[in-house]
Amino acid sequence: MHFDELMTKVGSDQNVTVPTTWAQGRASFGGLVAAMVFDRMARVVGPGRPMRAMQISFVGPVSPNEPATVEAEILREGKAVSQVMGRIVQQGEPRLVALASFGSDRESDIQVEALSAPEVAPVDQCQPLEYIKGVTPEFIQQVEMRWAFGNLPFSGKGGRELGGWMKFRKTPELFSDAHIIALVDAWPPAVLPYAKGRVRTSSLSWTLEVVHPRPVLEPGDWLLYKASIDQAGVGYGHTRASIWTARGELVALSRQAVTVFG
Numbered sequence: 001m002h003f004d005e006l007m008t009k010v011g012s013d014q015n016v017t018v019p020t021t022w023a024q025g026r027a028s029f030g031g032l033v034a035a036m037v038f039d040r041m042a043r044v045v046g047p048g049r050p051m052r053a054m055q056i057s058f059v060g061p062v063s064p065n066e067p068a069t070v071e072a073e074i075l076r077e078g079k080a081v082s083q084v085m086g087r088i089v090q091q092g093e094p095r096l097v098a099l100a101s102f103g104s105d106r107e108s109d110i111q112v113e114a115l116s117a118p119e120v121a122p123v124d125q126c127q128p129l130e131y132i133k134g135v136t137p138e139f140i141q142q143v144e145m146r147w148a149f150g151n152l153p154f155s156g157k158g159g160r161e162l163g164g165w166m167k168f169r170k171t172p173e174l175f176s177d178a179h180i181i182a183l184v185d186a187w188p189p190a191v192l193p194y195a196k197g198r199v200r201t202s203s204l205s206w207t208l209e210v211v212h213p214r215p216v217l218e219p220g221d222w223l224l225y226k227a228s229i230d231q232a233g234v235g236y237g238h239t240r241a242s243i244w245t246a247r248g249e250l251v252a253l254s255r256q257a258v259t260v261f262g
Contacts, residue, residue, distance in 0.1 A: 027061030031185030
C-alpha cells in the first residue's frame, strides 16, 4: 500500500494494519504512524484551523503486520485554537501519543520573514539514497531521498549537519500536511555519521511546527531538509531541522530527541 491508500484507510476506519513495506527495523516507519495519528486528529477539528504545532512521544514500536487502533479527541476548543490528543494503541497498549494545536489565522501587525534556505546543489547533482534490501529500512521503497548535506550514516566521519532533498516515489494526488509529516521523519538521525559501525537508534520525542500560510505544494514537488545537532551524549541526541520548498520557502520546523543504542 502506498501512502495515500493508507491515509484513506485511516480516514474510513480507526483500525489499521501497517504493511511490512513501511517497516523501520522492528517498528513501523515513525513518519508514517505520526501522519496517521495526525490525519485522525485533523478529522475531529472544524474547517479553517490548520495544524500549527504537534508534539509526539514514541512510547513503543508500532509493529508492522499487526492490527492497531488510531484514536483522537478534542481536549479544548477555543475561539481560534483547538487542542487535540491522539494516540495509536496496539495489543491494548499505547504505542504513540500526540498533542497538537490547530489554529485559525489571527489579525496581527507583527510580520517577520522566514530565514532564507541554504545554498544547495540541484536534485540531479545529489547522491540518491537507494533502497537496498536488508541494509536500508523497508520504507525507503516509498520515499526518495537525495543526499545534499553532511556525511553518510555509520561512516564515522561526524559533522553537525545532515539532509537533502525528499519526495514520495509514488506521486500523491495532493500535498497535504500529512505528507509533510511523513517526509520530515524519513531522514536518519543527524548523529549517525559519528557511528563507525551500525548502531540502532530510535526517536524518543518529536516536535513539528508547520508554517502558515503554507507555501503552495504541488504533487511531486521536492522538499529540502537540513538538520543540525545541538548536543549528543550518554545515549541521547538532540537535533533540529528546517524544511523548505525548492523555491526556498520555509515549510516546517522540527526538533527531535533520539536514543542511541551503542
